[in-house]
Amino acid sequence: MQLKGINKNDIIENIEVEKLVFGWQWFARLKHENPDLDGRVIFITGGAIPWSIVNLRVLKKRSAFFETQIIDIVKKSPIEKTHPTNIYWESGWWKWINIPYEEQLKIKENQIKESMHLIEKLQEDLHFLPIEASPIIDWYRNKVEFSFGKYLSKKDNIEEHFNLGFHKQWEFSKVQDYDWAPLIDDVQNEVFREIKKFTKTMGLPVYDQMRAEWFFRHLLIRKTHFTNEMMILLSFNPKYFETNTKLNKWEKLSIIKEFFTSLAKKYPIIKSIYYSHNLNKSDTFIWDLELIYGESTITERLLWLDFKISPTSFFQTNSSWAEKLYEMVLDFAKKDDLKNQIVLDLYGWTWTIGMIFAKAWAKKVKSVEMVTSASLDWKENAKLNWLKNIDFVNAKVEDFLWEYISAWEKADLLIIDPPRAWMHPGALPNILSFGTKQIIYVSCNPATLARDLEYILKNSDYKIEKIKPKDMFPHTHHIETIVSLIKKTKK
Numbered sequence: 421m422q423l424k425g426i427n428k429n430d431i432i433e434n435i436e437v438e439k440l441v442f443g444w445q446w447f448a449r450l451k452h453e454n455p456d457l458d459g460r461v462i463f464i465t466g467g468a469i470p471w472s473i474v475n476l477r478v479l480k481k482r483s484a485f486f487e488t489q490i491i492d493i494v495k496k497s498p499i500e501k502t503h504p505t506n507i508y509w510e511s512g513w514w515k516w517i518n519i520p521y522e523e524q525l526k527i528k529e530n531q532i533k534e535s536m537h538l539i540e541k542l543q544e545d546l547h548f549l550p551i552e553a554s555p556i557i558d559w560y561r562n563k564v565e566f567s568f569g570k571y572l573s574k575k576d577n578i579e580e581h582f583n584l585g586f587h588k589q590w591e592f593s594k595v596q597d598y599d600w601a602p603l604i605d606d607v608q609n610e611v612f613r614e615i616k617k618f619t620k621t622m623g624l625p626v627y628d629q630m631r632a633e634w635f636f637r638h639l640l641i642r643k644t645h646f647t648n649e650m651m652i653l654l655s656f657n658p659k660y661f662e663t664n665t666k667l668n669k670w671e672k673l674s675i676i677k678e679f680f681t682s683l684a685k686k687y688p689i690i691k692s693i694y695y696s697h698n699l700n701k702s703d704t705f706i707w708d709l710e711l712i713y714g715e716s717t718i719t720e721r722l723l724w725l726d727f728k729i730s731p732t733s734f735f736q737t738n739s740s741w742a743e744k745l746y747e748m749v750l751d752f753a754k755k756d757d758l759k760n761q762i763v764l765d766l767y768g769w770t771w772t773i774g775m776i777f778a779k780a781w782a783k784k785v786k787s788v789e790m791v792t793s794a795s796l797d798w799k800e801n802a803k804l805n806w807l808k809n810i811d812f813v814n815a816k817v818e819d820f821l822w823e824y825i826s827a828w829e830k831a832d833l834l835i836i837d838p839p840r841a842w843m844h845p846g847a848l849p850n851i852l853s854f855g856t857k858q859i860i861y862v863s864c865n866p867a868t869l870a871r872d873l874e875y876i877l878k879n880s881d882y883k884i885e886k887i888k889p890k891d892m893f894p895h896t897h898h899i900e901t902i903v904s905l906i907k908k909t910k911k
Contacts (some may be wrong), residue, residue, distance in 0.1 A: 515897065692716065
């Protein structure tokens with residue numbers, strides 16, 4: 421149907437935001453005198469809260485809905501609170517910090533239940549366990565990535581030539597300056613401020629992403645939760661000195677290195693410092709790494725295991741709650757017979773789940789991940805923890821499963837923890853062909869979780885035993901969900 425009366429770039433006024441539907445998009449319905457438009461679905465991006473009244477710009481016009489972006493908040497939601505780092509909803513790192521935490525939990529729990537509405541038609545007795553809140557609401561991140569940049573705006577009369585903070589939402593070319601971030605702890609913020617103060621005295625300009633020139637690019641800080649160790653990485657453009665020959669490259673880098681060495685003496689928890697000589701034109705932190713201080717890795721401890729973390733390692737950003745998540749995955753498993761079970765850990769990107777099951781004395785664990793560097797990291801961690809009953813396989817899951825099945829290999833438990841985007845459709849039929857007693861699905865995307873569960877229920881004799889949401893990322897839209905599927909008992 422051709423919609424008349426509202427077109428791309430038009431402004432729609434006084435719309436009440438109803439709820440979150442997926443990711444960071446919100447849902448509303450249009451009230452319009454045209455019966456063809458009245459009740460039309462609106463998807464909204466931007467700093468919204470349920471029950472706020474907003475004005476929207478139409479980004480895309482579809483036959484059944486509009487995609488829009490907030491341009492003005494007419495009336496704040498009655499549940500909204502003000503936060504000093506997110507007054508205008510501009511921070512992409514903690515978009516929801518203006519929403520009281522108890523309301524965040526309600527929104528997330530409802531999102532999981534609503535994503536399962538089609539699943540309930542396939543299985544009526546879905547067992548939803550209550551959402552579990554994070555024990556730490558602020559300063560929980562063990563890794564934060566800051567960007568150097570400028571904020572130039574004639575419209576807002578802003579001219580800031582040296583900022584260290586985060587890219588402004590919707591305007592990637594602008595970097596907003598911050599003095600502290602609420603999702604990292606006091607020590608991380610103190611170190612961040614000292615580095616920011618020092619870099620501003622160096623007389624070296626911040627990198628321009630559009631022109632691919634100038635010097636300072638990124639600052640990465642990692643800090644382990646249980647062992648209290650810190651890693652710092654400074655990313656810069658080494659070609660800057662080729663076009664600015666009056667500057668002595670080695671003298672400048674030596675001054676920076678001396679500063680970081682003195683910083684490590686002031687903060688003994690700093691165990692590792694790297695330069696990233698970054699020639700990549702994309703907004704990438706890690707490039708040609710040079711260790712300038714301390715050890716090449718820092719160590720975190722989770723559930724009886726030590727994990728060495730390098731600059732390139734992926735590790736759950738909320739260590740305290742990651743431990744609880746992995747405990748629950750272990751609790752969901754039928755542990756009584758684990759010592760006789762072969763466990764396949766699919767999409768083992770962190771390898772953590774596979775190693776925890778190996779430590780819990782599974783007969784054999786095979787952890788599959790296609791990123792080669794990740795495998796090398798975690799083979800070392802397996803040695804560190806004396807784990808001999810786990811194999812790390814570098815392969816696409818769909819390819820591995822086909823070869824594994826073709827070799828008549830067996831498995832007793834499947835653990836699936838796919839990327840946020842999706843699990844390859846080619847993997848699902850092979851997953852079902854194993855006929856394992858149990859599948860445990862760990863998901864960070866309710867939409868793809870529901871899609872995959874629908875396929876499993878329609879094409880197998882599995883049933884959903886229980887569903888448990890866990891909030892690992894307060895003040896963001898992200899949510900983890902654990903689902904246990906078991907074989908139906910034959911009558």
